[in-house]
Amino acid sequence: MNIFRLAGDLSHLAAIIILLLKIWKTRSCAGISGKSQILFALVFTTRYLDLLTSFISLYNTFMKVVYIGCAYATVYLIYMKFKATYDGNHDTFRVEFLVVPVGGLAFLVNHDFSPLEILWTFSIYLESVAILPQLFLISKTGEAETITTHYLFCLGVYRALYLFNWIWRFYFEGFFDMIAIVAGVVQTILYCDFFYLYVTKVLKGKKLSLPA
Amino acid sequence: EDDAQPKDEL
Numbered sequence: 001m002n003i004f005r006l007a008g009d010l011s012h013l014a015a016i017i018i019l020l021l022k023i024w025k026t027r028s029c030a031g032i033s034g035k036s037q038i039l040f041a042l043v044f045t046t047r048y049l050d051l052l053t054s055f056i057s058l059y060n061t062f063m064k065v066v067y068i069g070c071a072y073a074t075v076y077l078i079y080m081k082f083k084a085t086y087d088g089n090h091d092t093f094r095v096e097f098l099v100v101p102v103g104g105l106a107f108l109v110n111h112d113f114s115p116l117e118i119l120w121t122f123s124i125y126l127e128s129v130a131i132l133p134q135l136f137l138i139s140k141t142g143e144a145e146t147i148t149t150h151y152l153f154c155l156g157v158y159r160a161l162y163l164f165n166w167i168w169r170f171y172f173e174g175f176f177d178m179i180a181i182v183a184g185v186v187q188t189i190l191y192c193d194f195f196y197l198y199v200t201k202v203l204k205g206k207k208l209s210l211p212a
Numbered sequence: 213e214d215d216a217q218p219k220d221e222l
Contacts, residue, residue, distance in 0.1 A: 009222055047219075056220050063222050120219065162221070180221070 001059075002168045008161030009063060015154035016070045022147045023077045028085040031148050033137045034078040035095050039130035041071040042099075047123035049116055090140045093133035102126045111179065124180055128187035131155065135194065143209040149194075149202045156191030159184050 019037075023029045048064040055061065078086055106122035134152070138144045144152075162184050169175040201208050 005221070012222070050219055060220060060222070067222065165221075 002165060002172075004161045004165040004168055008158045008165060011154045011161060012158035013063070013066065015151050015158060016067065016074070018147065018151045018154060020070055020074055020077070022145075022151065023074065023082060027082060029078045029082050030085050030087055031137070031141065031145050032078060032087070033091045033093070033134040034075070034086055034088075035091055035093055035133035036130055036137075037071070037074045037078055039095060039098070039126060039133070041068075041075050043123045043127045043130055044068045044071050045123075046119040046126075049119060053116065087137065087141070090137050091133060092140070093136040095133060098129050098132065099126065102129065109179070111177075121179055124183045128183040129190070131187075131190060135190070138208075139210065142212060143207065146202060146207060149198055149208050152191070152194055153198050153202075156188065156195060159187045160191075163188060 019032070023032065044064075044067050048068055051061065051064055102125040103122055105125055106118050110118055110121040131152070138148075163181075166176065166181050166184065197208055197210075
């Protein structure tokens with residue numbers, strides 16, 4: 001554990017909680033892609049199956065359970081409790097175009113051809129692109145609520161911090177995991193355009209809106 | 213190529 005890793009995990013946790021609270025407090029999931037949230041629930045489910053097979057630390061177990069629990073709670077709020085506010089007409093990204101190629105890639109490029117390892121690899125690849133339906137929704141509506149942009153910022157910063165964590169671990173522990181690193185770089189790059197808008201607009205007190 | 217590692221990262 002180093003400072004980048006811890007900060008990354010906390011940023012990830014903050015993102016998840018910001019989104020849950022936003023939906024809960026406003027009683028609305030307008031502007032949120034349910035498809036991205038289903039993908040994140042799938043990511044956590046396939047990645048954390050090792051909860052059943054190995055114990056790493058109390059921290060590790062606690063965070064995994066919280067991430068999974070919050071992911072399903074978010075999906076529940078969007079598709080059940082506040083279904084009437086769900087922006088289905090704009091949330092039209094075809095997720096099969098992500099899940100199918102990612103599933104194929106996980107079979108082809110992995111560390112070990114075993115069920116748990118393939119599912120872990122699948123989750124890493126899927127996480128790197130799971131935000132695309134959300135970014136697509138924002139590009140379609142042309143705007144995002146400020147609280148939604150805070151969510152996206154924390155979520156993007158999380159993987160960027162993990163990149164620093166991996167650099168740290170490579171230098172000080174000789175550890176590297178090529179699958180996680182490449183997927184993490186892809187994931188972070190997908191947020192760059194958003195980071196630019198966040199810094200130039202949201203942090204200056206303006207609403208995030210895209211030119212028509 | 214690196215081998216599978218125990219997954220301590222989230």
